[in-house]
Amino acid sequence: MFLRNKNLSSSVSTDMMKKQKRYEALVKALHADIFRYAMWLIKDKAIAEDVVQETFLRAWKSLDSLKDEGAAKSWLITILRRENARRFERKQFDLVDIDDVSVADPINFGDVVLEHRELRRIIGDLSEEYREPLMMQILMGFSGDEIAEQLNLNKNTVMTRLFRARNQIKEALLGDQTKGEQVNG
Structure with missing residues (x-):
């Protein structure tokens, strides 16, 4: 009984290490592209970083569902688009009267x-x-x-x-x- 549990534990450890290596390779290869797309989509660096982080977190959780490594970029883009949409599901926007807002003229660029x-x-x-x-x-x-x-x-x-x-x-x-x-x- 003890030997069987040890073999099962070893097998689980090996599977986790394989998943970890696969995930790290995915992040290393595609993080820059995914972040660049998030910046274009969101136009705010801090929010884009958060959405990218959530994207890769969801990717980790469902990494076993990615069967074709060649489709990884498309898969991550889909996750990112869904994560971005989730930001607006329950968001209530604060409205401001435009007459109460003053905008400074930008410096000469x-x-x-x-x-x-x-x-x-x-x-x-x-x-x-x-x-x-x-x-x-x-x-x-x-x-x-x-x-x-x-x-x-x-x-x-x-x-x-x-x-x-x-x-x-x-x-x-x-x-x-x-x-x-x-x-x-």
Whole structure:
């Protein structure tokens, strides 16, 4: 009886060590990508860090359900999106009268910062159906097939949305340039 319990304990220990190594490899390989996606999605470093931590905690708990290591990034993105959605399930937003808020003018920024801000604004103005696949491709490096799988869409739909997103960005940037020329010229 004692020998049997010792063998069972040894087997459990070995399984836990294998799971730990698998998990550590997963975190090492994908943490930066998952955090980058969380930052894009949430736009607040502290909250993004919390959501990423919760994502990896849930990943640890259900690591045995991940059968295909090649799908790990998609799997973690799905967990992250669900964790982010959980933040808003019961959240009550505090409303403030806009007339009671004063906003300080920002200090003069360099041209690069302004260009980045403008590009972020343009991307933020895209409709969700165009913005999300574009960010998944740019930030996460997902292929059209992977994006289609993540968003439960046809690959052709994804490719069309990516094409249209880029065109809308290009048109917005060109429109801003011609506006500037008209004002200055």
